Amino acid sequence: MGNFSNHQKLLRNALIDPVSVLDYSISEWELLLRLVRRVKLLGHLAIELERRGLSNKIPVRAANQLRSGLIRAKKFQQLARWELDRITWALKGMNIPVVVLKGGAYMLARLPSAEGRFFIDLDIMVPQEQLDQVEACLLKRGWRHREISTYDEHYYRAWSQEIPALIHRERETEVDIHHTIAPVTSRIRLDARLLFDDAITVGSPEYRILCPVDMVLHCSVNLFQNNELADDLRDLLDLHSMLCVFPHEDTQFWEKMISRANQLRLGRPLFYGIWFTRMIFQTPVPEKIENTLNQKPGLFSRWIMNALVPSALLPLHPDYPARFAQFARFLLYLRSHWIRMPFHLLISHLAYKCYLRLRPPSKPMIKK
Amino acid sequence: MRVEQIPAASFFSLLSEEGLRIRLGPFNVRISTNLRHLAEQLHFLYAHYELVEDEITEFHVKIVSKRSIPRPFSASVHFLVDDQEPFPPAPVNQALAILEWGINLAIALRTNHLLLFHSAAVERNGNVLLLPAWPGSGKTTLCTVLAHRGFRLFSDEFGLMDTECDELLPVPRLMSLKNQSIDVIKRYLPEASMGQAIPHTQKGTVAHVRPPQESIEQSAKTAKARWIIFPKWVADSPLRLERLPQSEAFLLLASNSFNYEILGEAAYKAVTRLVKTCHCYKLVYSDFDRVLTALNELTYGG
Numbered sequence: 079m080g081n082f083s084n085h086q087k088l089l090r091n092a093l094i095d096p097v098s099v100l101d102y103s104i105s106e107w108e109l110l111l112r113l114v115r116r117v118k119l120l121g122h123l124a125i126e127l128e129r130r131g132l133s134n135k136i137p138v139r140a141a142n143q144l145r146s147g148l149i150r151a152k153k154f155q156q157l158a159r160w161e162l163d164r165i166t167w168a169l170k171g172m173n174i175p176v177v178v179l180k181g182g183a184y185m186l187a188r189l190p191s192a193e194g195r196f197f198i199d200l201d202i203m204v205p206q207e208q209l210d211q212v213e214a215c216l217l218k219r220g221w222r223h224r225e226i227s228t229y230d231e232h233y234y235r236a237w238s239q240e241i242p243a244l245i246h247r248e249r250e251t252e253v254d255i256h257h258t259i260a261p262v263t264s265r266i267r268l269d270a271r272l273l274f275d276d277a278i279t280v281g282s283p284e285y286r287i288l289c290p291v292d293m294v295l296h297c298s299v300n301l302f303q304n305n306e307l308a309d310d311l312r313d314l315l316d317l318h319s320m321l322c323v324f325p326h327e328d329t330q331f332w333e334k335m336i337s338r339a340n341q342l343r344l345g346r347p348l349f350y351g352i353w354f355t356r357m358i359f360q361t362p363v364p365e366k367i368e369n370t371l372n373q374k375p376g377l378f379s380r381w382i383m384n385a386l387v388p389s390a391l392l393p394l395h396p397d398y399p400a401r402f403a404q405f406a407r408f409l410l411y412l413r414s415h416w417i418r419m420p421f422h423l424l425i426s427h428l429a430y431k432c433y434l435r436l437r438p439p440s441k442p443m444i445k446k
Numbered sequence: 447m448r449v450e451q452i453p454a455a456s457f458f459s460l461l462s463e464e465g466l467r468i469r470l471g472p473f474n475v476r477i478s479t480n481l482r483h484l485a486e487q488l489h490f491l492y493a494h495y496e497l498v499e500d501e502i503t504e505f506h507v508k509i510v511s512k513r514s515i516p517r518p519f520s521a522s523v524h525f526l527v528d529d530q531e532p533f534p535p536a537p538v539n540q541a542l543a544i545l546e547w548g549i550n551l552a553i554a555l556r557t558n559h560l561l562l563f564h565s566a567a568v569e570r571n572g573n574v575l576l577l578p579a580w581p582g583s584g585k586t587t588l589c590t591v592l593a594h595r596g597f598r599l600f601s602d603e604f605g606l607m608d609t610e611c612d613e614l615l616p617v618p619r620l621m622s623l624k625n626q627s628i629d630v631i632k633r634y635l636p637e638a639s640m641g642q643a644i645p646h647t648q649k650g651t652v653a654h655v656r657p658p659q660e661s662i663e664q665s666a667k668t669a670k671a672r673w674i675i676f677p678k679w680v681a682d683s684p685l686r687l688e689r690l691p692q693s694e695a696f697l698l699l700a701s702n703s704f705n706y707e708i709l710g711e712a713a714y715k716a717v718t719r720l721v722k723t724c725h726c727y728k729l730v731y732s733d734f735d736r737v738l739t740a741l742n743e744l745t746y747g748g
Contacts, residue, residue, distance in 0.1 A: 108502045112528055139474070139502040146558040153708045396506065396528055 120147025121194030191319035298351035345373030471617030563605030568597035573672035584679030599661035695726035
């Protein structure tokens with residue numbers, strides 16, 4: 079632990095202790111901006127500096143870039159909020175619980191990391207039994223699917239935790255509709271009904287989000303089960319933000335957290351979530367609490383993940399990408415597929431992706 | 447120090463090693479490439495730009511040539527901004543064209559601390575003449591002429607407005623002429639410094655005109671807008687310069703902005719102030735002499 083390279087330290091210090099940027103040189107600022115942009119945290123850093131009254135004390139060029147990122151993030155938040163309003167309107171009277179996930183949920187929950195958070199898609203979850211009904215209703219009311227290949231269509235419908243994205247014909251916000259929180263082909267088997275049962279309303283009675291412990295679990299699952307981890311630092315920061323805030327709102331948070339993870343058998347992703355937020359963001363998590371989880375990864379897995387994950391979550395140096403970090407990212411990419419689907423599916427899926435990449439382009443390269 | 451002060455021999459190694467850092471108005475850009483022919487073009491066309499020293503560089507762009515597995519026999523050039531590739535590769539001889547488009551795209555996508563109009567802009571006597579227009583209206587061609595006939599070039603592509611003080615910021619970039627405009631400008635402005643024509647690009651044949659040296663030297667000098675003219679080139683048309691009602695000018699200007707929706711209220715208020723304080727016109731023209739007479743009269747008289 080603590081073996082971060084210089085550019086990683088530059089980014090990490092700015093995120094853990096924003097005041098430290100006051101000591102940054104011009105070239106450090108330049109590098110910091112590139113790194114922050116890569117992990118989509120321009121708006122976040124802008125807010126953190128604003129909260130501390132430091133926006134005027136940093137180089138003007140840096141302030142302009144951060145402000146540009148923040149303005150963009152706020153606009154997309156507004157678009158997501160409006161899309162949610164329209165979805166709720168479209169499904170009114172159908173009596174279907176709609177649970178907002180990810181960025182939209184953090185926004186509704188007013189998490190500290192949400193204010194400057196940049197996200198584009200609106201993610202919602204509905205019960206699997208009512209998925210067809212919801213899709214049909216939205217299609218009737220102006221949403222449509224983007225054109226995708228038959229293969230991708232099959233991939234979504236048969237293997238993933240969501241259906242192909244919907245976009246309203248007058249707008250641009252993509253709506254991802256989930257029915258559970260992990261791909262159906264993965265080794266994680268959980269009863270999504272439990273998530274709906276404990277969902278809470280927030281703001282308006284129509285807006286639901288997962289309860290705090292489930293939000294933490296979903297974020298961990300998404301990071302360490304569904305994603306490839308490359309440049310996903312923003313999601314780890316969400317986790318950090320939740321693990322800082324929730325224990326203050328509920329003194330029993332940690333007991334509930336551990337027992338829920340054990341109940342849903344999501345100990346492994348939560349273990350990694352706790353492990354890496356502590357390592358990268360120094361999150362104040364009770365010592366050794368992760369050892370009380372039922373499904374902890376073994377020592378060998380921990381050792382491997384410890385060696386690989388920071389190199390993936392933290393961005394590469396834009397001018398001098400380390401070979402090890404690139405290799406680590408490649409291994410984690412393979413891992414993400416390995417745990418997402420059984421071996422026979424994985425082989426045919428990767429073979430198909432490889433074919434897509436290598437076949438000659440079907441259209442001329444430039445002229446459209 | 448300016449680009450032209452770097453010897454041609456060391457210019458290529460600068461581009462291929464640490465990268466060339468130049469000031470483009472309010473933005474600093476670092477360009478890296480492994481292409482010699484692009485280096486030669488840039489040494490001439492970027493001659494007047496000032497090098498960046500001790501300042502943050504916001505845009506890091508690269509033009510690299512690669513052979514790909516699907517097409518092993520023809521190298522193509524890739525434009526990268528911070529290692530992201532926003533558009534597909536192009537044939538090697540189009541390197542300069544995609545570098546210029548790429549930088550414009552990066553500016554348009556990343557800049558929200560300023561209001562961005564898709565507009566040419568020139569200045570005279572401390573007042574800016576904005577020429578917002580849509581592709582195909584001949585905005586760049588007209589702007590090239592004005593920039594060589596007594597106006598200071600702000601930009602042929604971007605009207606950059608600081609909505610806190612209503613100042614417009616110059617960003618004098620190469621002016622990229624398309625198709626027939628290339629010969630038109632060669633005939634009308636024989637003194638203009640123009641790069642080689644690049645055929646078969648996405649937008650047809652393009653050629654780049656170097657901004658006049660004074661425009662680049664004064665690119666830190668901002669000014670407020672005074673006239674807004676929506677130009678349109680129509681073959682053989684007599685010159686028409688007509689006043690536009692504020693309401694119509696507002697709609698045209700708001701829909702012409704790249705980031706009006708992202709800026710929201712700030713943009714709405716800024717455009718409102720612009721149409722209230724500026725003289726707004728619609729211009730139809732075919733002949734440069736007549737346009738120059740009309741615009742000289744307007745800008746000296748008004």
